[in-house]
Amino acid sequence: MQIQSMFFKQRATEKLGDALLQGNMKKAKGKFVDGRARAVAEFGVWEELRTHAAMIRDRALANLDAYLVEFERNATRRGAVVHWAESAEDACRIIVDIATRNGVKKVAKSKSMVSEEVNLNERLEEAGIQVVETDLGEYILQLAKEPPSHIVAPAVHKSKEQVAELFVQAHGKPRLTEIPAMTREAREALRDHFLTADMGISGSNFVIAETGTTLTVTNEGNADMVTTLPRIHCVITGIEKVIGTFEDFASLIRLLPRSAIGQTITNYLTLTTGLKMPGDADGPEQMHIVLVDAGRTKLVGSDLQEMLRCIRCGACMNHCPVYQNVGGHAYGWVYPGPMGSILTPVYVGLENAGDLPNAATFCGECAVACPVKIPLPDLMRKLREQQFDRKLRPWAERMAIAGWSFMATRPALYALFAKVGARVGSWLGGREGLIHSLPGIDGWTKGRDMPAPQGRTFRELYKQKSREHG
Amino acid sequence: MGARENILARIRKAQGRSGSEPTEAEMAMVREAIARHEVGPQPPFAHAPDRLAQFRKECERLGTTHATLASEGDIPAEVARYLAAGRLAPALAGWSEFAGLDWAGAGIEFRNRPANADDATGLTGSFCAIAETGTVLLLSSPAAPKVTALLPETHVCVVRASRLLDTMEDSFALLRTEVGEPPRAVFFVSGPSRTADIEQTIVIGAHGPYRVHIVIVA
Amino acid sequence: MKVGLFVTCLVDLSRPGIGFAALKLLEGAGCEVVVPGSQTCCGQPGYNSGGREVAKALARKVLAEFRDCDYVVAPSGSCSGQMKVATVHDLFKGEPDLPEFEKLAAKWHELSQFLVDVLKVDKVPGRFDGTVTYHDSCSGLRELGVKMQPRYLLQMAGAKVAEMDGAERCCGFGGTFSIKLGDISTRMCENKCESIRATGAGAIVGGDLGCLLNIEGRLRRTGDRETKVLHFAQVIAGEG
The missing domain is CATH 3.40.50.10420 (NagB/RpiA/CoA transferase-like)
Structure with a gap:
C-alpha cells in the first residue's frame, strides 16, 4: 500500500477528532486486553514459555539460511515449488506469472499481511484476475476499499452500522442490524467464491523446516477452504517465519491466540505439506511457496534483529495507549502500533517513516505483552538514534537537544540557566502558577497548561539552607 | 536462481559467513537441533x-x-x-x-x-x-x-x-x-x-x- | 550510612519542595544525606531522543558525583530506571566501565522502594486525612517494580487510597513526546484525568514529577482547580 507514514502526526490528529472511530476503538480496547490477561493468568508457566519461544525464534534466525534451505528441500521433496522473492515487486511478479500461466481467473485469499505489504491484490487485478478476500474483516475492507487497521482484527475501526451499509451496497439485500445475520450473509456470498476459485492464496504464520510444512491459524475456517478447494495453492510468506519442528509450532501456538485475543486455541490450525496425495478427495494439484525478503535481510545481524522474532499476534498494538487512541490507519502503512513503528522504517526507509519511531511514550506495555519478548521500546530507541545520527529530525529539535546537552554537562552554566529559568517561568506563570501558552512548547500548551516553576531552584534553596545551618 | 542466492548470501554476510549456501557442517548442526524435537514448557492443566x-x-x-x-x-x-x-x-x-x-x-x-x-x-x-x-x-x-x-x-x-x-x-x-x-x-x-x-x-x-x-x- | 540524594532536574527547576520532602524523610529515618551540588540530569531526555553519547556522558558525570555514597536515592522512577537499567543493560553493556555502573545500579533506589524495602520504615512524619488516588508511572512500575511501596507509605500517613481504573496506564507524558506529539499526549492525559475524576479523590498522587506536571496541566486547563496534584514524598513528609 501507498506509504503515508511521514504524515503520522497530522493523520493522528485527524483520527483523534473522528468521533465515530473513537467510539469504535473504545469498544474494542477492553476485549483484547482483558481477554489476554485472563488467558495469561490461568496458564501457569507463561514466562517460561515466553522465554522458550524467544529461544525458538532466535535459534532459527541465527541460522536462517540453513533453516530456509532445509525447509526448501523438504517442501520440494513433497512436490511444492519454492520461489524466492527479493522485493515486493518480485513477489507479485512470481504470483501473477503462476496465475496467468495456469489460466487463473479467480483467486480466493485468506488473510496475509505480507500480501498487503507487497500490494499483491492490485497487481493481480491489473493482470485481469479477480481477487476475493475471504477473512470476514478483510472482506469488509475489500468492499470499503480500505487497508486493514489492525493485523489480527483488520476491520476493528468499523462499526456494525458501517458494515451493514457496505453489505447493502455489495449484496443488494435488505439492510441488516444484527452481527450474526451479517456474518451469515457474508458466508453465503463467499461460499460460491471458495468453490469456483482457481487458485487459493494464503499466508503462513510459520513454515516448518523439518517437514517443508506451511500453516494457517484461523477461527473462521476460510484458510482451510482456500488451501483445500482450489486446484492451485499459493503461499506467500516472509523468510523470517521459519521454525524447526512441529514441537516448536506447539509452543508458539500456545502463545499466539492467547496473546492476540485471549483464546486458548483457534478453531482451526492446519499444517499443510505438499500436494494432494494419490487417491485424496481434496487438496490442490499444485503448490507454490513464495518466500519474501523485501527488507527482512536488512534486520538480520543488525541491532534490530530481535524484531524478526515477531509472530504477528497484535498484542503490542492492543496494549499501546497511542494505538488505542489513534487507530491503525494513522500509522500510514501495513503494520501499525509498536511493531509497525519498527518494521515500517526498516522496510520503507527511515526517511519515509517520519515520526513513527517517536510515536511512543516508552511506557513499556508492549514489551510486557509481547509473547516472544521483543524489547520494542529499546528497538524504537535505536531507530531514534539512527534518526539523530542521520540528522533526520527537525532542526529545532536537534538544536534543543544539542543546547540541553551542552549545558547539562557544564554544571555551573546549567545552574545559572536553571536559576534564570525558574524565575522567568515563575513570572510567566503569574499568580495562578500556570503558563497558558509558550512558543516552542505549544505541543504541550495547546491542550494543557504548564504548571510554572516556583521562582527558585532546589539547589539554590539547599545551598542557602546549608549556609544558615552552618 | 539469482534471488535465492542473493537472499542467502545477504543473510550469510549479515551473520559473518561467506558464500551463498550453508555449509554441510552448518546443515548438519541444524538437522541435529531439529531431530531433538525439543518440547517446550506446558501448562499444568495439560497433564x-x-x-x-x-x-x-x-x-x-x-x-x-x-x-x-x-x-x-x-x-x-x-x-x-x-x-x-x-x-x-x-x-x-x-x-x-x-x-x-x-x-x-x-x-x-x-x-x-x-x-x-x-x-x-x-x-x-x-x-x-x-x-x-x-x-x-x-x-x-x-x-x-x-x-x-x-x-x-x-x-x-x-x-x-x-x-x-x-x-x-x-x-x-x-x-x-x-x-x-x-x-x-x-x-x-x-x-x-x-x-x-x-x-x-x-x-x-x-x-x-x-x-x-x-x-x-x- | 551516607545517602546521596539525586534531586532530578525537574524537581530542581520546578518543584523544590519535593526535594526537601525527600530530604526530610531520609534524614528523619537516620540517614546522613549529601546533595552533590554539581548534579544536573540523568541523561534520559537525550537517551530517548537518540542522543546516546550525551546520555553516556551524563551517566558518567552522575557516577562520579555519587561514587562515595553508600546509597543513592531519587524521588523518581524514571531517572532511577535510567541509572539502574539503561546504563547496565544498554549504554555500557560490554564496555570497561560496566562494573562501575553495576555497582551504582545496585546502590541506587527509587525513594519509595528505599524507604520501604531498604530502610523498612514503619512511620512517616506526615498526616493526610482524605482520599487520594495513585498513578503508577511507567518506568517505576515496569522497569523497577514500584507498586505497593508508595501506597503503603500513603496509608502509613493516614491517607485512603482509592484505586482508579487503569492506574498503570501511561498518562501520555513520555518526556519530549508530550511536546512532539502533543495532541496524542493530551488525549492520553485526558483519559487519565477521566479515571482520576471518577474516583472522587481529593488528590492525585504519583512518584514522578513529569507525569504530575502533565496531569496537573490538563486538570487545570479543563477547569479543575480543586484536585491537588502531589508527589507522594510531599504527602508522607507532611508538606503537601
Missing part, C-alpha cells in the same frame, strides 16, 4: 489427572457438544438423537470407515462419499484428540476427506477414548510412529467456526460448521 474431564471441559468452553458411547455400534443411534434434538435432517455424508454401521436402522441416510456444499451434516473420524485444548486431529487421506469436516453446517466427529492424548506434542509423536511423514493436511479442529471481525463480537458459524458434536467411543 490433568482426569484426561477425559479436561477434554470435556475444554470442549464446553469452545461450544463443542459431546457424548460418550460404550461401543461403535451405538454411533448411529447417538447421531440420530443429536440430529433430531437439533431439528436437523436425518442425512449425512460420512467417511467410509463408518459405512458398515446400521444407519438405516437408526433412520439416517448415510452418503458414503466426501461432503459437498449441499450436505448439511458431515461425519468424520479422527486420528486422535487432545485434552489440553479440546481439540480433534484429522489427517487427510483418501479415506479421510477434509471437506467433510469443513463444508457442512454440522460436523459430527468420532473419537476413540484410547486415542485421547494430553497435548499437541503427544499427537506429533504418535503421528511420527504411526504414519511417518505428515500427510497433505494435518488439521486440528477446536469447536465450531467463529469470527469476531465485526465489533469484536464473537459469532459462531463463519465459513466452517456452526456445530461440532464429538462422539467419544470407549
Whole structure:
C-alpha cells in the first residue's frame, strides 16, 4: 500500500477528532486486553514459555539460511515449488506469472499481511484476475476499499452500522442490524467464491523446516477452504517465519491466540505439506511457496534483529495507549502500533517513516505483552538514534537537544540557566502558577497548561539552607 | 536462481559467513537441533489427572457438544438423537470407515462419499484428540476427506477414548510412529467456526460448521 | 550510612519542595544525606531522543558525583530506571566501565522502594486525612517494580487510597513526546484525568514529577482547580 507514514502526526490528529472511530476503538480496547490477561493468568508457566519461544525464534534466525534451505528441500521433496522473492515487486511478479500461466481467473485469499505489504491484490487485478478476500474483516475492507487497521482484527475501526451499509451496497439485500445475520450473509456470498476459485492464496504464520510444512491459524475456517478447494495453492510468506519442528509450532501456538485475543486455541490450525496425495478427495494439484525478503535481510545481524522474532499476534498494538487512541490507519502503512513503528522504517526507509519511531511514550506495555519478548521500546530507541545520527529530525529539535546537552554537562552554566529559568517561568506563570501558552512548547500548551516553576531552584534553596545551618 | 542466492548470501554476510549456501557442517548442526524435537514448557492443566474431564471441559468452553458411547455400534443411534434434538435432517455424508454401521436402522441416510456444499451434516473420524485444548486431529487421506469436516453446517466427529492424548506434542509423536511423514493436511479442529471481525463480537458459524458434536467411543 | 540524594532536574527547576520532602524523610529515618551540588540530569531526555553519547556522558558525570555514597536515592522512577537499567543493560553493556555502573545500579533506589524495602520504615512524619488516588508511572512500575511501596507509605500517613481504573496506564507524558506529539499526549492525559475524576479523590498522587506536571496541566486547563496534584514524598513528609 501507498506509504503515508511521514504524515503520522497530522493523520493522528485527524483520527483523534473522528468521533465515530473513537467510539469504535473504545469498544474494542477492553476485549483484547482483558481477554489476554485472563488467558495469561490461568496458564501457569507463561514466562517460561515466553522465554522458550524467544529461544525458538532466535535459534532459527541465527541460522536462517540453513533453516530456509532445509525447509526448501523438504517442501520440494513433497512436490511444492519454492520461489524466492527479493522485493515486493518480485513477489507479485512470481504470483501473477503462476496465475496467468495456469489460466487463473479467480483467486480466493485468506488473510496475509505480507500480501498487503507487497500490494499483491492490485497487481493481480491489473493482470485481469479477480481477487476475493475471504477473512470476514478483510472482506469488509475489500468492499470499503480500505487497508486493514489492525493485523489480527483488520476491520476493528468499523462499526456494525458501517458494515451493514457496505453489505447493502455489495449484496443488494435488505439492510441488516444484527452481527450474526451479517456474518451469515457474508458466508453465503463467499461460499460460491471458495468453490469456483482457481487458485487459493494464503499466508503462513510459520513454515516448518523439518517437514517443508506451511500453516494457517484461523477461527473462521476460510484458510482451510482456500488451501483445500482450489486446484492451485499459493503461499506467500516472509523468510523470517521459519521454525524447526512441529514441537516448536506447539509452543508458539500456545502463545499466539492467547496473546492476540485471549483464546486458548483457534478453531482451526492446519499444517499443510505438499500436494494432494494419490487417491485424496481434496487438496490442490499444485503448490507454490513464495518466500519474501523485501527488507527482512536488512534486520538480520543488525541491532534490530530481535524484531524478526515477531509472530504477528497484535498484542503490542492492543496494549499501546497511542494505538488505542489513534487507530491503525494513522500509522500510514501495513503494520501499525509498536511493531509497525519498527518494521515500517526498516522496510520503507527511515526517511519515509517520519515520526513513527517517536510515536511512543516508552511506557513499556508492549514489551510486557509481547509473547516472544521483543524489547520494542529499546528497538524504537535505536531507530531514534539512527534518526539523530542521520540528522533526520527537525532542526529545532536537534538544536534543543544539542543546547540541553551542552549545558547539562557544564554544571555551573546549567545552574545559572536553571536559576534564570525558574524565575522567568515563575513570572510567566503569574499568580495562578500556570503558563497558558509558550512558543516552542505549544505541543504541550495547546491542550494543557504548564504548571510554572516556583521562582527558585532546589539547589539554590539547599545551598542557602546549608549556609544558615552552618 | 539469482534471488535465492542473493537472499542467502545477504543473510550469510549479515551473520559473518561467506558464500551463498550453508555449509554441510552448518546443515548438519541444524538437522541435529531439529531431530531433538525439543518440547517446550506446558501448562499444568495439560497433564490433568482426569484426561477425559479436561477434554470435556475444554470442549464446553469452545461450544463443542459431546457424548460418550460404550461401543461403535451405538454411533448411529447417538447421531440420530443429536440430529433430531437439533431439528436437523436425518442425512449425512460420512467417511467410509463408518459405512458398515446400521444407519438405516437408526433412520439416517448415510452418503458414503466426501461432503459437498449441499450436505448439511458431515461425519468424520479422527486420528486422535487432545485434552489440553479440546481439540480433534484429522489427517487427510483418501479415506479421510477434509471437506467433510469443513463444508457442512454440522460436523459430527468420532473419537476413540484410547486415542485421547494430553497435548499437541503427544499427537506429533504418535503421528511420527504411526504414519511417518505428515500427510497433505494435518488439521486440528477446536469447536465450531467463529469470527469476531465485526465489533469484536464473537459469532459462531463463519465459513466452517456452526456445530461440532464429538462422539467419544470407549 | 551516607545517602546521596539525586534531586532530578525537574524537581530542581520546578518543584523544590519535593526535594526537601525527600530530604526530610531520609534524614528523619537516620540517614546522613549529601546533595552533590554539581548534579544536573540523568541523561534520559537525550537517551530517548537518540542522543546516546550525551546520555553516556551524563551517566558518567552522575557516577562520579555519587561514587562515595553508600546509597543513592531519587524521588523518581524514571531517572532511577535510567541509572539502574539503561546504563547496565544498554549504554555500557560490554564496555570497561560496566562494573562501575553495576555497582551504582545496585546502590541506587527509587525513594519509595528505599524507604520501604531498604530502610523498612514503619512511620512517616506526615498526616493526610482524605482520599487520594495513585498513578503508577511507567518506568517505576515496569522497569523497577514500584507498586505497593508508595501506597503503603500513603496509608502509613493516614491517607485512603482509592484505586482508579487503569492506574498503570501511561498518562501520555513520555518526556519530549508530550511536546512532539502533543495532541496524542493530551488525549492520553485526558483519559487519565477521566479515571482520576471518577474516583472522587481529593488528590492525585504519583512518584514522578513529569507525569504530575502533565496531569496537573490538563486538570487545570479543563477547569479543575480543586484536585491537588502531589508527589507522594510531599504527602508522607507532611508538606503537601
